[in-house]
Amino acid sequence: MMRPPDNHVHSRWSWDTAGSATMVRACERALAQGLPAIAFTEHLDFTVWAPEDRATTDGLVDRHASRHEPIDVEGYFAELAECRERFPELRIWSGVETGEPHLFAASVAAHLRDAPVDRVLGSLHSLSLDGRLYGVGQLLYRDADATMRRYLGELVDMVESSAVFQVLAHVDFPRRYWPGGRQKYAEKDYEEEYRAVFRALAGTGRALEVNTTSPLASVDQVRWFFEEGGEVVSFGSDAHGPDAVGQHFDLAVDVVEAAGFRPGRDRFDFWRR
Template identity: 75%
Template structure:
C-alpha cells in the first residue's frame, strides 16, 4: 500500500498552470491507491508586515506579480467539494510556507484567519545584497557548493527559529537546479551540514520529507536523519499537475524502508522509526 502524499499543489498555488486541478488530482490519487492527499498551496510574501523578521533585517520585497496570495475562499470551496466527491480519500488542507522564519507574523495571521490541517516549511530563497533571491539564481551567482552549504545552514536557522511547520519540505531543494559546470552532486560532500539540519528537526520532533520531485534522497541521507534522532518521515510528490501525484512513491518507500522506517499507526500516518 502506498503512503499518503503530503505535498501536493493545485490551481490555488501561484506557480501552477492551466492543467492544475484539485478534482483531477483526487481522481488520480484514488486510481493509484493513495490513502490521502494534502493540498499544501504556496504561502509566500512579496510585501511583509512591520513585525516580520524580514522587515527588521531590512530585506527588500520580491515581485508582487510573481508570488500571488492564496484565494482562501476558493481554495476552501474546492477542498469541501473534493471531500464530498471522494469520501474514501482523506483530503487534507494545507500550506507550504516559504521562509516561515522570515515572515512569522504574516504566516501566523494567515493561519489564524484560515487554519489548515498540514503546514510544510520550505526554503526557496536566500539573502543577496539585501534582497531575497531564488536559490536557483544563487547557484550560479555565488558558486554551487558555497550556496548549498549556506542553504543548509539557513535551514538549521529556519527550523530552530520557527515552530509553525510540522514537516520540512525538500531538504536539498537547490539540487533541482544544480549547474552542469559544478560537477556531479554528491550527498556525502555535505554530510555534516545535512546532519545539522536533521538534529534540529529531531530536537523539534518534526518530520523529514522525502520529496519525489527533487532528486530522490539516498538511503544514506534518510539514515543520517534516523541516526540524528529523527523519528518521522513524510512522503511528498510536490505535484503541480494531476498526473504526478504519488510519483515514484514505490522507489521512495524502498529507500525509506532500507533506512529503517516503517508504516506508522495507520495508513494516513507518517512513517516511523
C-alpha cells in the same frame, strides 16, 4: 505495498501551477495510485511583509523578479469542500507550503489565524542578498558550493526559529538547479551540514519530507536523519500537475524502509522509526 499519503500537492490555487491542475483531477489520480490521503499544500509566500516579520528587521525590501501571488482562500476551500463530498473514500487535507517561515512569522500566523489548515510544510526556496530575496537557483550559478552550504545552514536557522510547520520539505531543493545537471551534485560533500539540519529537526520531533519531485533522497541521506535521532518521515510528490501525484512512491518507500523507518499507527499516519 502499503502506499503512504501524499502530503505535498499543489493545485491551481498555487501561484506557479496551471489552471488545469484542479483538485478533482488530483484526487482522481490519488485514488488510481491507491493512496489513502492527499494534502493540498498551496504556496504561502509573501511579497509584502509585516513590520513584525524578521524580514523587516533584517532589512529585506523585496523578492527579486517575483511572480508570487496570494492564495485565493475562498476559492481554495470551496473546491476542497467539493472534493471531500465527491471522494468520501479519500481523506483530503487542507494545507500550505510556507516559504521561509522563519522570516515571515507574523504574516504566516495572520494567514493561519484566518484560514487554519491541517498540514503546514516549511520550505526554503530563497536566500537573501543585498536586501533582496533571490531564488536559490539564481545564486547557485554565482558559487554553487558556498550557496549549498549557506542553504543548509539557513535550514538549521529555519528549524530552530520557526515552530509553525509540521514537515520540513525538500531539504534537497537546490539540487534541482545544480549547475551542469543534477548528476554533478555530490551529496556526500555536505554530509556534516545535512546532519546539522537533521539534528535540529529531530530535536523538535517534526517530520522530514522525502520529496519525489526533487532528485530522490538517497538511503544514506534518510539514514543520516535516522542516526541523528529523527523519528518521523513524510512522503510528498510536490506535484504541480495531477499526473505527478504519488509519483515514484514505490521507490521512496524502498529508500525510507532501507533507512529504518516503517508505516505509522494507521495508513494515514506519517512513517516512523
